[in-house]
Amino acid sequence: MPPRPPEDPILGAGAAAALWQALGPERWPLPWQVLPEGTALVGGAVRDGLLGRLGPRPDLDLVVRVEAIDLCRHLAERLGGQAVVLDRERSIARLVIRGWTVDLARQVGDTLEDDLRRRDFRINALALPLANEPSLLDPTGGLGDLSRRQVVAVAEQNLLDDPLRLLRGLRLSSQLDFELEERTWSWILLHHGLLQEVAPERVLGELEKLAASPLGHRDLELARCSGLLEPWVSGGPGADLAALSLGRARSCGLSPQESHAALPLARLAALFDSPALERLRSSRKLQGRCGRLRRWCQRLGASADQAKAELETMEEAERLALHRQLEADLPALALQLPPELAEVWMERWRDPGDPLFHPRPPLDGRALQRELGLSASPSWGS
Known part of the structure; x- marks a missing residue:
């Protein structure tokens, strides 16, 4: 799911108390009081909470002063969750419990401030120690970066x-x-x-x-x-990345849900072919989806006008192959079409009974069984 739209940021006086309320610790899958003294919430949940971007189940990243893997296993046994070791050397583990993920990491350095100064970006180097009277810890200036809307290492x-x-x-x-x-x-x-x-x-x-x-x-x-x-990036041309925007998706008639599925696939296919994704250790499914989409994007050409012209001259068999190969991912291809044509395609694609956009063979095994009165058998096709 996409993140909840941003609300007013919490960056002024009383930010810690307002953040604590926004985080709603009473909804967490574990009482914060069961955690060791000195535990602090860090990273994305603190940042997103201050920006008013928290989802209903934010990922909780906790820094603890004890061995985090042992603690995670203890909490999983006590509370009924599952413990997953993420990094044995650095003592990082994940507690999966009631649909939440809670990452536990052993504190690096003598103090929490030392730990925060080893982090990547200042907006991620903020901490909220878990206590009855919460206070924000910001040793690197991350609050100022949030106000300026900057990412600073x-x-x-x-x-x-x-x-x-x-x-x-x-x-x-x-x-x-x-x-x-x-x-x-x-x-x-x-x-x-x-x-x-x-x-x-x-x-x-x-x-x-x-x-x-x-x-x-x-x-x-x-x-x-x-x-x-x-x-990893592929040498041959893919779709134009600049055109793969939310605005483009809207103009092509894609709904928010369709855009949420189509844009990431189209963007990856614009950059990577199947061998490149294999080098990135992607799933075979993603390699296949991106490879097919990329081939058809290249077949239709670099511009919407070219795509329209190619489709107008495309042989019937090739057009059928297009819809067979991209039946599930057609919205990602529609982004490359002229908006007026893409809207027509999307309307037809939404109709599961459309014979071109959802091609089906005239006969299948079940139809043959039904028409000929045959029972299922492992000998079929031998």
Whole structure:
């Protein structure tokens, strides 16, 4: 589901108390009082709570002063959840309980402030210690960045400690519609080549989040231009990323739900072919969907006018193949069509009985059984 629309940010006096109320700890799947003394909520839930962007079940990231894996297992046994070890060396674990995820990480450094100063971006280096009288901890200036709507790295070395953060900066900028601070952007440009040292699965995870963000078309293009995606981006042309915006989806007649499904797929297919996604360790299903969409986008041409002209001259058999191969993902292709044609296509696609947009063979095994009075048998087709 897309995030809840932003409300008024909580950045003035009394921010900690207002944030605590917005977080609604009484709704959490575990009482915060069962956690060890000194536990603090950090990261995205604090940031999004201050920005008024919390969903109904925000992911809770907690820093604890004890061994987090042991604590997670204890809580899972006590409260009926499931413990998942995320990083044994750094003692990070996830508690999955009643539809929530609660990540527990052992504090790095002697103090919570030390831990926060090792984080990626200042808007993520905010903490809310769990206590009866909550107070915000902001050792790097993240509250000011929220007010200025900027993404600012805590330090250059922090980006190098985990090069995935180079891509995450663009993802945060896209999700929040924030500006990347100039020096932070220069560090991303300088060290872009380090991203290839990160596990491909982690890179793909960030790319999928970026592709799903409202401004994903803008910041995926920045990622490509910066060189971050050089090890994976495909050489042949895909669809025009600049055209894959929410505004474009609306003009083509896609509903919000259809846009939410179609835009991420179209954006990924514009950048990556099947072999590139295989190198990113994606699922075979995603490789197939992007590969088919990319081939048809290339077949129809680079512009909406070209696509219309190609469709007008396309042989019947080829047109049928298009709808067979892209039956489930046709909205992603519709983004490449002229809006007036895309709207017609979407109306027909929404009709499950349309014989062209949802082609079915004239006969199938069940129809033969029914018409000929035959029972099911493993010998059929032998």
